[in-house]
Amino acid sequence: MGDTPPATTADDTTRAANELMANAEALTGVPVAAENRAAVLSHLVTGLTLARQIGPGSHEAAPVYRP
Amino acid sequence: MTGAGSAHEIAAAVKSGKATATGVLADTLAGIEAHNGALNAFTAVTAARARAEAAAVDAKVAAGEDPGPLAGVPFAVKNLFDLSGEITLAGSKINRDDPPASADATLVARLVAAGAVCVGALNMGEYAYDFTGENVHEGPSRNPHDLSRMSGGSSGGSGSAVGGRLVPLALGSDTNGSIRVPSSFCGIFGLKPTYGRLPRTGTFPFVDSLDHLGPMARSVQDLAIAFDAMLGTDPGDPVCNDPAPVPVADRLEPGPLRVRRLGGFFRGQGDAAVDAATDRIAVALGAGDPLELSGVTEARASAFIISNIEGAALHEERLRTRADDYEPMVRDRLLAGTLLPGIHYVRAQRVRRAFAAQLAEVFAETDLLVAPATPFTAPAIGQQIGTINGEEVLLRPNIGIYTQPISFIGLPVVVVPAGVIDDMPIGVQLIAPPWREDIALAAALRLEREGLATPPAPAFR
Numbered sequence: 001m002g003d004t005p006p007a008t009t010a011d012d013t014t015r016a017a018n019e020l021m022a023n024a025e026a027l028t029g030v031p032v033a034a035e036n037r038a039a040v041l042s043h044l045v046t047g048l049t050l051a052r053q054i055g056p057g058s059h060e061a062a063p064v065y066r067p
Numbered sequence: 068m069t070g071a072g073s074a075h076e077i078a079a080a081v082k083s084g085k086a087t088a089t090g091v092l093a094d095t096l097a098g099i100e101a102h103n104g105a106l107n108a109f110t111a112v113t114a115a116r117a118r119a120e121a122a123a124v125d126a127k128v129a130a131g132e133d134p135g136p137l138a139g140v141p142f143a144v145k146n147l148f149d150l151s152g153e154i155t156l157a158g159s160k161i162n163r164d165d166p167p168a169s170a171d172a173t174l175v176a177r178l179v180a181a182g183a184v185c186v187g188a189l190n191m192g193e194y195a196y197d198f199t200g201e202n203v204h205e206g207p208s209r210n211p212h213d214l215s216r217m218s219g220g221s222s223g224g225s226g227s228a229v230g231g232r233l234v235p236l237a238l239g240s241d242t243n244g245s246i247r248v249p250s251s252f253c254g255i256f257g258l259k260p261t262y263g264r265l266p267r268t269g270t271f272p273f274v275d276s277l278d279h280l281g282p283m284a285r286s287v288q289d290l291a292i293a294f295d296a297m298l299g300t301d302p303g304d305p306v307c308n309d310p311a312p313v314p315v316a317d318r319l320e321p322g323p324l325r326v327r328r329l330g331g332f333f334r335g336q337g338d339a340a341v342d343a344a345t346d347r348i349a350v351a352l353g354a355g356d357p358l359e360l361s362g363v364t365e366a367r368a369s370a371f372i373i374s375n376i377e378g379a380a381l382h383e384e385r386l387r388t389r390a391d392d393y394e395p396m397v398r399d400r401l402l403a404g405t406l407l408p409g410i411h412y413v414r415a416q417r418v419r420r421a422f423a424a425q426l427a428e429v430f431a432e433t434d435l436l437v438a439p440a441t442p443f444t445a446p447a448i449g450q451q452i453g454t455i456n457g458e459e460v461l462l463r464p465n466i467g468i469y470t471q472p473i474s475f476i477g478l479p480v481v482v483v484p485a486g487v488i489d490d491m492p493i494g495v496q497l498i499a500p501p502w503r504e505d506i507a508l509a510a511a512l513r514l515e516r517e518g519l520a521t522p523p524a525p526a527f528r
Contacts (some may be wrong), residue, residue: 050372
């Protein structure tokens with residue numbers, strides 16, 4: 001039991017989210033005000049959740065672009 | 068004769084000398100003055116240019132010249148269309164700093180050339196990223212059947228102005244449902260043409276690979292006449308790819324159609340009464356066995372992802388410099404779009420190809436598909452939570468669940484007003500093969516003639 005990681009707290013989650021958003025801000029150059037980070041993250045999670053709905057299927061053989 | 072009349076009736080009266088364009092305009096401006104305070108549909112009334120355009124129509128009639136198929140018809144446009152001398156707001160605060168447009172959008176110019184009279188610009192959701200018709204900068208456009216309810220978006224002012232009988236004709240844009248949702252909520256006809264049919268030159272974009280423009284009106288004939296007047300390519304929009312535009316207004320006599328009602332994803336997600344209204348329309352059109360498409364959930368998710376990423380790309384520079392001037396929810400969604408991995412965009416484009424190929428096979432044996440336009444009637448302004456599949460969910464992202472998978476592959480759609488549920492209108496989508504707007508319009512005309520598709524009178528007047 002000694003190697004069980006400590007439970008994640010709400011503070012940890014908030015800190016991780018802020019860190020993620022700060023990194024993203026640095027990468028994209030688009031500023032995200034601290035007070036907006038939770039909302040942006042929520043919308044990002046929505047997008048990623050929808051993206052996961054695109055599972056394997058016939059679309060994998062479809063072209064991205066066709067002249 | 069006012070904005071409460073139909074476009075084809077106004078044009079016939081003006082051409083025959085029974086009415087003048089100047090007189091119709093005066094009545095229309097008086098109606099806007101009297102009722103726009105309740106609806107908040109207009110953000111600008113262009114009375115001066117309208118008077119000049121109406122006078123020009125009357126001069127043509129007096130000289131014995133043909134004033135055009137839309138002679139003296141008042142119309143207004145979602146405020147993402149350029150109007151010469153007006154600032155193109157696109158529903159935003161940021162664009163208020165832009166200079167006025169130096170010319171009309173191509174579709175506006177074509178309507179005016181056909182004799183129509185432009186009376187103003189209409190409220191909309193900020194940068195068209197909206198299904199509600201709400202706008203924090205201008206206030207919400209309101210539903211003419213219950214002022215406490217949403218007009219639908221993002222062409223909310225267009226739905227409100229036409230449903231509220233301020234004008235007989237308006238233009239809107241539709242990326243994921245922004246013509247079809249307000250048409251459903253406000254109880255009017257709306258046409259989202261085939262992607263690439265009508266040029267978008269002189270309009271503020273949202274998602275280049277999904278943006279469509281089209282008319283909204285209270286009769287099928289009005290949609291068809293306006294559509295015909297706007298046909299044709301334009302070098303300003305390289306996406307516009309209509310090699311042989313054929314007018315439709317004179318060939319809408321409905322013949323036998325092979326019709327199917329879309330089931331599966333398109334049934335049971337919203338109110339049961341919506342499904343009942345959709346079934347009535349399908350039965351009236353002689354629909355055969357229900358059709359269940361595969362991959363609709365993926366199609367809708369892909370439309371969301373493409374919209375989010377392309378929209379974010381369009382707004383990247385403004386997000387860097389003017390983030391605080393956006394409506395917060397629009398800004399935060401666009402910021403999220405800057406962070407979505409590109410691999411999802413690539414997958415979404417593959418889904419688009421595969422879904423379009425599936426529908427091409429369907430349309431080899433079917434002329435028309437019938438589906439609900441919205442999962443419920445207009446919610447209350449400000450409402451945040453709705454019911455989908457029996458579960459309480461965030462309302463706003465789900466208003467367009469039935470429209471997104473269709474515009475995703477650019478199919479032409481006519482929304483018909485298919486009755487009322489608890490005194491509120493509900494619309495149904497008639498979906499045709501690519502480039503066959505005539506089929507959807509012909510079916511809509513049949514329903515209109517049979518009394519099954521009639522815009523309800525607005526309650527607020």
